[in-house]
Amino acid sequence: NAGVIQTPRHKVTGKGQEATLWCEPISGHSAVFWYRQTIVQGLEFLTYFRNQAPIDDSGMPKERFSAQMPNQSHSTLKIQSTQPQDSAVYLCASSLGLNQDTQYFGPGTRLLVL
Amino acid sequence: GDSVTQTEGQVALSEEDFLTIHCNYSASGYPTLFWYVQYPGEGPQLLFRASRDKEKGSSRGFEATYDKGTTSFHLRKASVQESDSAVYYCALRSIASSSFSKLVFGQGTSLSVVP
Numbered sequence: 001n002a003g004v005i006q007t008p009r010h011k012v013t014g015k016g017q018e019a020t021l022w023c024e025p026i027s028g029h030s031a032v033f034w035y036r037q038t039i040v041q042g043l044e045f046l047t048y049f050r051n052q053a054p055i056d057d058s059g060m061p062k063e064r065f066s067a068q069m070p071n072q073s074h075s076t077l078k079i080q081s082t083q084p085q086d087s088a089v090y091l092c093a094s095s096l097g098l099n100q101d102t103q104y105f106g107p108g109t110r111l112l113v114l
Numbered sequence: 115g116d117s118v119t120q121t122e123g124q125v126a127l128s129e130e131d132f133l134t135i136h137c138n139y140s141a142s143g144y145p146t147l148f149w150y151v152q153y154p155g156e157g158p159q160l161l162f163r164a165s166r167d168k169e170k171g172s173s174r175g176f177e178a179t180y181d182k183g184t185t186s187f188h189l190r191k192a193s194v195q196e197s198d199s200a201v202y203y204c205a206l207r208s209i210a211s212s213s214f215s216k217l218v219f220g221q222g223t224s225l226s227v228v229p
Contacts, residue, residue, distance in 0.1 A: 004157070031215065043158070043203065043219035056216060091157050095215075103217060105157030 002026075004106030006092050012112045013082045021077045021109045025094030032075045033103060034067055037089040046090075049075060050097050082113040116141040116208045120220035127194050127227050135189040135223045137178070137204035145206040147171075147180055147187040148217065152201045161189075161202075199227045 005024040013019050025032050034046040036059075045059040049069040060067065064082075069075040079086055089110050093103040121136040139147065146165045150158035162171035167182035176191045187204060204220040 033216065035217075042221045043205075043217075045216040045218070048215055050215075059216070093157070102160050102163075105159065107155060107157050 004092055004094050004104055006090075006106040006109050008109060009107065010110045010112075012114065014114055015083060016081050019079045019082050019086075019111055019113075021079075021090050021092075021111070023075045023077070023092030023094075023106060024073060025075070025092070026104060027073075028096070029094035029104075030072070030097035031095045031101075031103075032069060033093040033095075034075070034077050035091040035093065035105075037091055037108065038087075043091070046077070079111075082111075084113045087111055087113045116145065116206060116218045118204050118206055118218055118220035120204055120223050122223045123221065124224045125226070127225070129195055129227055129229050130193045131227075133189070133191040133194045133198075133225070135202055135204075135225070137187045137189065137220060139185050139187065139204075139206050141206055141208055141218075143209045144182065145208050147178075148203075148205040148207070149176065149178055149187070149189050150203040150205060150219075152203065152222075158203055194225070194227045196227045196229050199225055201225070 007022045032049045036044050047057040047067045048055050052069045064080045067077045089108040091108045093105045095101045095103045117140045119138045148163040149161040152158040162173040164171040164180040170179045178187050178189045201222045203222045205217045
């Protein structure tokens, strides 16, 4: 089991450019979560899918951020017109989708916006 | 909203010292409580969890007891090793239906253990 796979591991963008982050959940897991990690804010929930359907996006910034899960094997987090304050580690996690199950995290994508 | 507070931002210990990291939470009902550990370049990984008052979670010598009365879930280890150096996060999963599955994390505690 390869665990949750996130690509790229590092990404550098210029201010105003678009960034797309990819997540491949553990095979058989039906729930996918996105979190953002910064020194100042710590670990923050962004959004959550179950069986590819968006369930909770209460943590997503209202502008420029979007997430999709087009199939059960991957999810994407897209940031349009990136800003320096978007610099963070973006973590993807997956779980079986049952009420009391464990979330398994990927290694994260470190995004740096210059 | 739900929240988790970790008192210690950084802890520096010598091998074989006793470790305590304090975690207090604010949430309604009985949230599930977690301790996660994160090593450099990796995502957080679950140490253990607890779901009921007085339930003890444990793994790799670490333990914590769910205390509803004091809303606490303090992490303890009797004798730390250099390999325990990492960042430790206390987290909760709310029972509120609107946010049932997301995790709410504390700010994290960076543990450094020297030989």
